[in-house]
Amino acid sequence: MARQKPPAGTPATVALTAAGIPFSAHPYVHDPAAPSFGLEAAEALGVEPDRVFKTLLADTDLGLVVGVVPVTGMLDLKALAAAVGAKRATMADPAVAERRTGYVVGGISPIGQKTRHVTVVDETAQLFDTVFVSGGKRGFDVELSPADLLRATxxxxxxIATWTR
Structure with a gap:
């Protein structure tokens, strides 16, 4: 019997497909010099930036935690710690984040990570029918409903987000 090839795609798209979660793939041309990968994605995809979410890892006294916030905001580390019952949170070392998720910084998806982490998605995601998150590499986002994002993660x-506007 012939050996079957694993499905093509990123770990995020493979995980979504395996779970039967509907999503749309949105590749775009990535500029490595872009000052904000998330805002670059919003512009390249022609969607309002509040619908594009970035994935950040924080180190807490309970271990690594994933925070998913709009690219127009910042992760509130105190709020993230409180949301997971931790005493404190600091941004995770980028090398640790890459090693634990299996993704590169700027392309870390909250879905299909090498090690599953406690994940908190900012509540503003619920304002939209669909949101965009990294699909697992720079220049590639996936669009799915906020409820399906919770299901996938x-x-x-x-x-957990704050705004400077």
Whole structure:
């Protein structure tokens, strides 16, 4: 019997497909010099930036935690710690984030990570029918409903973003 090839795609798209979660793939031309990968994605895809979410890892006294916030905002580390019942949170070392997720910084997806982490998605995701998150590499986002994002990550909604506008 012939050996079957694994499905093509990123770990995020493979995980979504395996779970039967509907999504749309959105590749775009990535500029490595872009000052903000998330804002670059919003512009390249022609969507409002509040619908594009970035994936950040924080180190807490309970271990690494994933925070998913709009690219127009910043991760509130105190709020993230409180949301998961930790005492404190600091941004994770980028090398540790890459090693634990299997993705490169700027292309870390909350879906299909090498090690599953506690995940909190900012509650503003619920304002939209669909949101965009990294599909697992720079220049590639996936679009899915906020409920399906929670289902794919085993996450929860929380008020974890702050805005400087």
């Amino acid at each position: 085993g996450g929860a909604f929380g008020a």
